[in-house]
Amino acid sequence: FAGLGNQVAVWALFTLLCYAIVTFMARRVERTEAAELDPVQTRRDFLIGHSLCGLGWAWFAWLGCATCQVDQFHVVKAMVLLVAMATTAVMASSLGGALLATFAVPVAVYVYAVLRLWMPIEGIMAALLVAALPFFGYVARHLNQSSWMLLSFRSEKDALIAEVETAKSMSDEARRRAEDANLAKSRFLASMSHELRTPLNAILGFSEVMANEVLGPMNNPTYRDYAHDVHESGQHLLDLINEILDLSRIEAGRYQLNEEPVVLVTIVEDCCHMMELRARNKDIRVIQEFETALPRLFGDERAIRQIALNLLSNAIKFTPSGG
Structure with a gap:
């Protein structure tokens, strides 16, 4: 160029x-x-x-x-x-x-x-x-x-x-609120269990005194049976309170089974006795037939008792009167 x-x-x-x-x-x-x-x-x-x-x-x-x-x-x-x-x-x-x-x-x-x-x-x-x-x-x-x-x-x-x-921030906020609500629920259950146990222990104590005739004989045997029923029902109510606390522990992942050898027949007999009054009110007969040679089971007695009570309660609830 x-x-x-x-x-x-x-x-x-x-x-x-x-x-x-x-x-x-x-x-x-x-x-x-x-x-x-x-x-x-x-x-x-x-x-x-x-x-x-x-x-x-x-x-x-x-x-x-x-x-x-x-x-x-x-x-x-x-x-x-x-x-x-x-x-x-x-x-x-x-x-x-x-x-x-x-x-x-x-x-x-x-x-x-x-x-x-x-x-x-x-x-x-x-x-x-x-x-x-x-x-x-x-x-x-x-x-x-x-x-x-x-x-x-x-x-x-x-x-x-x-x-x-x-969405993540909303999820974190929802999780925080759920944790706060769960903590509040746990505190409420702990407080209510304490408030319920105090009068319930008094009911259990007085009903046991009446059932065992510590202060003197009861002339009417029906009243003595009622005292036994009150004591057993109160004991069951106390177990329910413990169940509620156990449920909160399950939700928190801290529930532990207290496994021990238990007699299944004895537990079911106690449950049948506790549900007898409800069955009589509906004119229902609870026929108890047990296998006496059953071996002991290794499990949580309170959990097994709750299962038996739930089964009996549903059976009485859905059985027509006179059954």
């Missing part, structure tokens, strides 16, 4: 200055808050900047050199313009119309310069440039759509992350 002299230097300086202006505009927009930007005006400014760069490429397309020692100089210029168009299509794909604003004039100038010479190879290169402009425009538009889709996916991802964090 020695024959071009100072023309290339001036052209390169002008083109670099135009691209420096566009770069400065991009940096300024990057540092500015989004709320302070006017999208329409910003887009117009960038298109003007790219149009100035297009003037530099138009100058390059018009350059001629009869003394250059380069074969097919117009072909070289066409190849340079194709590379510049491809680069602009990729780099400025987010700005619609940037490719057309930059290279519409240079392509027109190149076609005009080639038509003056009317050489076959230069004509082919001119046609290639004309066809490349809409092609690279199509590529830039597709890249722009891909960028929008990527931003949309990123926004959806951020929204999902925010929703997950919100």
Whole structure:
């Protein structure tokens, strides 16, 4: 390119200055808050900047050199313009119309310069440039759509992350409230069990005194049986209170079975005796048939007693009167 002299230097300086202006505009927009930007005006400014760069490429397309020692100089210029168009299509794909604003004039100038010479190879290169402009425009538009889709996916991802964090915070808050409620329930059960045990122990004590006739004989045997029933029912109520406390321990994961050898027949007989009054009120007969040779079971006596009472209670509840 020695024959071009100072023309290339001036052209390169002008083109670099135009691209420096566009770069400065991009940096300024990057540092500015989004709320302070006017999208329409910003887009117009960038298109003007790219149009100035297009003037530099138009100058390059018009350059001629009869003394250059380069074969097919117009072909070289066409190849340079194709590379510049491809680069602009990729780099400025987010700005619609940037490719057309930059290279519409240079392509027109190149076609005009080639038509003056009317050489076959230069004509082919001119046609290639004309066809490349809409092609690279199509590529830039597709890249722009891909960028929008990527931003949309990123926004959806951020929204999902925010929703997950919100749900996690709500879950943590709900768990904290549940733990507080469980602690309050445990305190309530502990307090109520203490309040119930105090009068219940008095009932158990007095009923045992009456049933055993400690203070003197009871002339009516029915009253003595009632005293036994009161004592056994009170004992059962005390066991229920302990069951409630055990349930709270189960929920807290601290319940332990007190396993020991127990006689199943004795437990079921006691339960039948406790449910006898309820059965009589419904005119129901509880027939007790046991296998006396049963071995001892290894288990929690209170849990087995509760199972037997539940079974007997359901049997009496769902058996019609007179059964």
